[in-house]
Amino acid sequence: MNARLLQIQSGHNFRELGGYQTETGQHIKFHKIIRSGKLADLTPQDLDYLADYGVISSIDFRSPKEAKAEPDRLAKGMTYIFDPVFRVDETESTRSEEEQNQEMSQGPDLGRQRMISAYHNLITDTHPQKAYQQFFERLLTNTQDNQSVLFHCTAGKDRTGIGAYLFLRALGVDSATAKQDYLLTNEVTQTAIQGNIADLHTTDQTLIDNVTALMSVDEAYLGQAIADIKLMTGTVDNYLHEVLNLGTSDLNDLKKICLTA
16 A cells, blocks of 8 residues: 555545655655545544644535534544535535435436536635635644644545645645646545445446546546636646735745755
């Protein structure tokens, strides 16, 4: 299993973002920022692990409905920051299995198109923009070494994936590496995806393909987000400045906080 994956027993997709190299040759510090899926199922041992790892806060990108249904479990001393990217869960992670499966049986490519639409909204809607702005504001307060901020949604792949992509690019990590981190979700959650598909107990290939599309990440999903960024502002740097209101001094401070000398 990938070395970036934290040893969490009752959660998934908990990953360290430290170690990535920037285009200037610096590296992101370890024990500064972690991306993950939901924290609702963590055991006391998992919480002790995160506390020992240095996690001091959890930034929750989930919708109010998701957060209410499955509240974060936090280690002692961890701060909770509610920062919903969507007002409602556009990634459909909270819909009942029966309801979702009925819809996803109706025609090919529905799951993929739904995800592409969600990624378009992640970049272009004002609510996600404000949420990601607040995400960066919080990261700028984490000035002590060996103190980690954890950010998450439900699956840790879409809202969290875009947050991680923007974070890596803001620090000067090249686009290919940031994309590689985004796609790593498929590797580290492959067993869970296969198990969920098996639980469908169906031979309906349309349903299988659509549910797989909803549960996975895809270059086309990220490609939609990148295309929208280019359409809106030309470059990721411009998007960070013009849409997320991150000034040059903010980005320089973030690099001082998160990068090796």
